Structures are given as C-alpha cells and as structure tokens.
Amino acid sequence: MTETPVATDDVLRKRALEALNTARARTRLLTECVDDRELTAQHSPLMSPLVWDLAHIGNQEEQWLLRAVAGRDPIRPEIDSVYDAFEHPRAERPTLPLLSPAESRTYASDIRGRVLDVLEAHPLHGSPLVDSAFAFGMIAQHEQQHDETMLITHQLRRGPAALDAPEPPGGGTAGLPAEVLVPAGPFTMGTSAEPWALDNERPAHHRHVDAFFIDTTPVTNGAFQAFVADGGYTDERWWAPEGWDQIRRHDIGAPLFWRHEGGQWLRRRFGVTEPVPEDEPVLHVSWYEADAYARWAGRRLPTEAEWEKAARHDPASGRSRRYPWGDEDPTPERANLGQRHLRPAPAGAYPEGASPLGVRQLIGDVWEWTAGDFLPYPGFAPFPYREYSEVFFGPGYKVLRGGSFAVDAVACRGTFRNWDLPVRRQIFSGFRTARDA
Template sequence: MSFSPPGTSVGPDRRDEDALRDRVARELDRARRRTRHLTEAVDDGDLRRQHSPLMSPLVWDLAHVGSQEELWLVRDVGGRVPLRPDIDDLYDAFRHARADRPALPLLSPVEARGYVASVRAKVLDVLAGVPLRGRRLVADGFAFGMIVQHEQQHDETMLATHQLRSGEPVLTAPPVPGPSVPPGPDEVLVPAGTFTMGTSVEPWALDNERPGHPVRVPAFHLDTKAVTNARFVEFIEDGGYERPELWSEEGWAACLASALRAPLFWRRDGDGRWWRRVFGRWEPVSPEEPVVHVSFHEAEAFATWCGRRLPTEAEWERAARFDPRSGETRRYPWGDEAPTDRHANLGQRHLRPAPAGAFPAGTSPLGVHQLLGDVWEWTSTPFRGYPGFAAFPYREYSEVFFGEEYRVLRGGSFGTDHAVARATFRNWDYPGRRQIFAGFRCARDASPEEVD
C-alpha cells in the first residue's frame, strides 16, 4: 500500500482506506495482546508494586496506555464524550515523577483492565467511521499509528520493569538463534557522502524524525557487530572501571557515585566467573551476545579503552540506510521491506540479544550486522530537533527533552516492536541510565590513506 505523508490532504481511495483500517485494527490488537501478556504474567500485588524508583508500577503503565488512547482517539479524533476525565491528572506522565506514582490513588488492576477495554471498544467504533484523510492528525491513520507506537513503547518499558522485579521468573521465550553466517571482518569503511537523514514521507514517523534533510558525513569505520560480553569482560579485567583516564569527567563521577564495577545485573562468583540475571534467572554470561544494560558513560569509556569512539547519530543512520550499490537512502538496513522474524530480533520474541550473524537477512549492504533489534545503541549525539523541526501533535513528546542532558540511542532492542523499529526512529535517555536494554558498537575516523 502507498501512503501520502501526514499533512497532505490527498488520502487513499476507499479501497485503500479500508485496507488501512484493517491494518490499524491489527496493530492495535497486537499491541494490546502484548500489554495483556506483560500485565497478566504477575498477580495484582505485583502489578501495584514499584520494583525500582526508576520505573512506574505496572498497573500505572496499563492505565496510562488507556488514558492516552482515550485522549487522542476517543476525544480528539472521535469527538466523543470523555470516559474518565477524573483520572487525566493521575496518568499525565509530566505531573508525577515515577518514584511518586505508587502513592497516587491509582486504578486497581481490575479497574484498569476494565478501563482500557472500554476505551478500546470506543476506539474501534471511531476507527470504523472516521475518514483517514484531510486533517493532519488523521491522514494516513497517523493518530492511530502514534497510539500503537505509544503502547508498544510502554510495553518495552514494562518489559524493563519485569527485568528489575524480584521473585520467581514469569516470562519465558525460546532461545535466540545462533549465528548462521560468519560475522566477517570486525569493521567496515562507510564512505563519505551526503544522505537524507530523517524522513518527510514515512506516514507514522514521529515529529523528532522529521523533516528529512541532507547531511554530509565524512568517511568512517564502524564495527560490524555490537560489542560483545566477551569484549566487555576484557575491559573489566584490564581495570576499565578503575582508570579515570578512560572516562569523561561526568562519567567518572557517575562511576564513583554508583560504585560501578560491571554491567547492571552482573555478578562474579568465587571462581571468577561472570553471571547475569535475566528476567529472574541467573545464568553464565554468554560471551558472544551483545553486552546489554550499560550506560552511555560505560560505552564511552570502553570505546576510549580500545582506541575508538562512539558513532554520531548521523553516522549510525548513514550506515543503517545507505546503499552503496544504488547510492540511495533506504528505510531499513536490508531495504524497504518491513521487518520480519528473518530480519531482526524484535518484539521480546527471545527475551535477550542474539549473537552477530544470527539474522543474515537483516545485514546491511556494507556488511554491518543487526543494526535493528538486539540492543539499543548509544551514540555520541545529544538529543535535538532536526533543522525545520516542528512539534506535532504536542511538545511533550520530543521538544521538552531537547538538550545536552540526553543522548540519542538508535536501532531498537530485543524488546522493541517492529512498529517502532525503523532506521529513522530516535530514542533518548540520560547518559547514566542502565535499566534500558542498551549496548553499543564503536566507530573510528578513516585516515586519508584508508579512503583512497
């Protein structure tokens, strides 16, 4: 199906519009099934509990998903009478810090489930009748796509809460596939050039991905795979957490303040072996899997240790989207086809990152593995708007976060859904955060001799 960019008044014909409604309904249902899985895996007491001051109780996330859906799709798009205006403030993420949310008069698990079900029934009724054209908010189903992505993003947040919870394991998944192709060289040369960064045509792209604009990137080398646990252990064993010269001033202060010695959820036994807690289960650290649950500061220190650096956001996107054979900028590393299970490790299908070479269909033309899925990848770039940025449909999604205090992450993790995981999607967080499913790969400048 072809889509016109949001903001245009030219919509699909009736047949295309019906197909778009079907797609929206499927995506809404798919997101809700994941939400139910994450919230029904634990009892009501666990839903109310705060497992970390960095995270909300799961029951808050559940009702917040419904509240946003009501605000945008029932009230704004549908023009319907509000269902629960009395709880708007409770589930406004900007009114209450995560650490304070357990003390709020939140809906009970039973009430929250009933509320989100009632909202969804109204939304499906709205979807059946509203034209998906004309007004920018509804053109190409944008508002519905925004809500799908919002729920999937909260599902990943709830998955991170599951990783933080104590108690018996409740989530299961099949093991990750092993490498089916050799990972090849450790790095590739990404040639200099100008490419279109961001997008002006992706119908469900969010405001911080817009507009598409030309960016010139000098030649650089990029790792063909994310840094593995084995490589990170080498950093640890070489005193990486004890050498201030490897860290930025801010990073070293964070390292000392939090007494960092290893990635989050790692511990070493009496025999010197490293173990990692994965959704309630302790297991030996897998050497070939990408390291996960490391902060920007840890990633930056590692890169300094091995004589490299973190890629810029523009470098990451050029490597993920540039096709040297055609010279074109693509939607995904493998082309324009939407992600499938062959391309990337997404959607909490395996509950862990996969080793390089496990998804050869997702390899970029330059030979870079798994740029989408597995682990979010820290970049060196602060989160800012692109030239020509315009907040839409509200400032609080992106604009209020612009500034030096956040760093951009790219690519998605094993917990990111394919509705979100596109090569233009931008995530951001504080550089000290470690509970997110974040890792990294390294880059280095190309010398004139290497370019010629």
C-alpha cells in the same frame, strides 16, 4: 529518499487494527503473568507500578482517539492528572489514587472497544492527525513503548521468572570483518514520507558524512569483559568527568545485573541467574560505560548521522532505505524485535538483515548509544504535542538508535530516534564503536 505509496482507507484501517491488536496482546501478556500484588508494587523507584502503565495506556488512547480524533466527551476526566507522565515522576506514582488492577483492565478494555468503532467509521484523511491513520499508529507505538517499559520493570523485579520465550537464532562472527568502511558523501537523513514517523524523525534532510569505519556487529559481552579485566572501571583516563563521578559514587564495576562469582561472570535475566554469554551483545550499559569502552579500545561512539548512514544508505542507488535490508517491513529472519525472544541474539546473527555494506544487527537486539545529544533536525516542527520530543532537546539526553529485542516493529524504523539520560542502565542498551577513516 524512499517514497511510501499512498494507501487506501481500507488498507490503513487493517494496518492500524493489526498494530493496536498486537500491542494489546503484549500488554495483556505483561500484566496477566503476575498477580495483583506484583502489579501494584513498585519494583524500582526508576519505574512505575505495572498497573500505572496499564491505565495510562488506556488514558492516552481515550485522550487522543476518542476525544481529539472522534470529538467525544471525556469518559474518566478525573484520572487525567493521575496518569499524566509529566505531572508525576515515576518515584511518586505509587502514592497516587491509582485504579485497581481490575478497574484498570476494565477501563482499558472499554476504551479499546470504543476506539475500534471509531477506527471502523472515521475518515482517515482531512487533517494531519488522521491522515494515513497517524493518530492510531501513534497510539499503537505509545502502547508498545510502554510495553517495553513494563518489560524493563519485569527485569528489575525480584522473584521467580514470570515470562518465557524461545531462544533467538544462532550467530557467529567467523568470516566477518571486524569493521566496515562507510564511504564519505551525502545521504538523506530522517524522513518526510514515512506515514507513522514521529516528529523528531522529521523532516528528511541531506547530511554530508566523512568516511568512517563502524563495527560490523555490536560490542559483545566477551569484548566488554576484557575492558573490565583490564581495569576499565578503575582507570579515570577512559571516563567523561560526569561518568567517572557516577561510577565512583555508586560503586559501579560492571554492567547492570552482572556479578562475579566462582571465577565467572553471572547475570540476572528476567528472574533467572545464568553465566554471561560471551558472544551476545553487551546489555544494560550506560552511555558513560559505552563511551569509556570505546576510548579504551582506541575508538569512539558513532555520531547519530554516521549510525543512520550505516543503517540506511545504499551506495549503489544513492538512496536511503527504510531499513538496512531494504524497504520491506521487519520479519523474524531479519531482526530480533517484538519480545519474540527475551535476549539479544549472538553477534553475527540475522545475515538477511544486513545493510548493503554488510553491517549486521542494526535493527533489534540492543538499543545502540550514539555520540550526540538529542537535538531537532533542521525544519523540525512539534506534532502533535510539544511534550513528545521538544521538551527533551538539549545536552541532557543522548540518542539511542536501532531498537532492541524489547521493541516492536511498529515503533522501530531506520529513522526512529530514542533518547535517555546518559546514566541510564536499566534500559536494553548496548552499543557499537566507530573510528575515522
């Protein structure tokens, strides 16, 4: 099991400051590239108006860092209910008395200024909430998660492109095996040592996993097109009953944002229509679509334990790494993270990010659906509030692993667990397949 060295308060403050500043710079990018009309519009009933996310980020920061950590009196208690994600579903948020874009920016900026004062002076030890600057790391992750949500809203919005980014590095699967054997045996799943790990990643525990094969890279658009061309969306054999009902009821015949025109597949990506690149990991597919493809291919989705063993286990040492490549933080040479690019890199990219067994792109590019339900680990304890994880446990949600190009490194680890409804397609989701050895 990886042990993280104990850091001094100065080191922790620097790390927390960098994480908070990186998140805020991205929030500004996502909210300043469109006008106020676009900020207040609801671009899809699946998503909040961008201005709601902006003020919600500030409100969570106030509640946790100013009130819970610093013990300060509330600044805007009257808006707590408005920006409570559990009290108001996304579809009804435009009807709430939201702060205007100018008010939201001022509020978030005011809160951040006060938070930086707290970070500079508050001891970073003495309680679980502040040990290792956990609360500051939690809030940085929260903001980055909402930045990812806002990027999804940008993908759903109509109109000309508002965002730009350089192309990702090239890839290529020539010379790569199609799949890799992961030997049977135990490994350490989860973490008890990662200081900013969230409650559902804890505690570390041993799992035995039977031998299995897993795809070397995520399933590509080209491979998925073969499923479509073979009538995959019209053959009930491949579909879970709920998935079959979903695609029939909504007339789904391809990944979200795809359309067939002039003899080729096109897609809409952040305001630009372009040919679907065959060598890129498939994106915007639901769990049901991923599961159906895997069955059609004579394979299956990996279990969550299989995915994590492939991503973290080092057969030579027997220990679990923080990331596939080792314990060092992600770099641009290892993974496609942080909205550095606005698309996944081609399959086979990032050889420096490969696991010890040679599995690639396990971190970044696309969230990967796994087979299992979102359930607690043995010994799970909710922290610091039940609504982060516990209320979602059960058969209704499926687990995604590995992050995507839309995820910042602060909110992406080898142990990080994401979850969503199996019908979700607007998220930056793809998958890879596995089979028994």
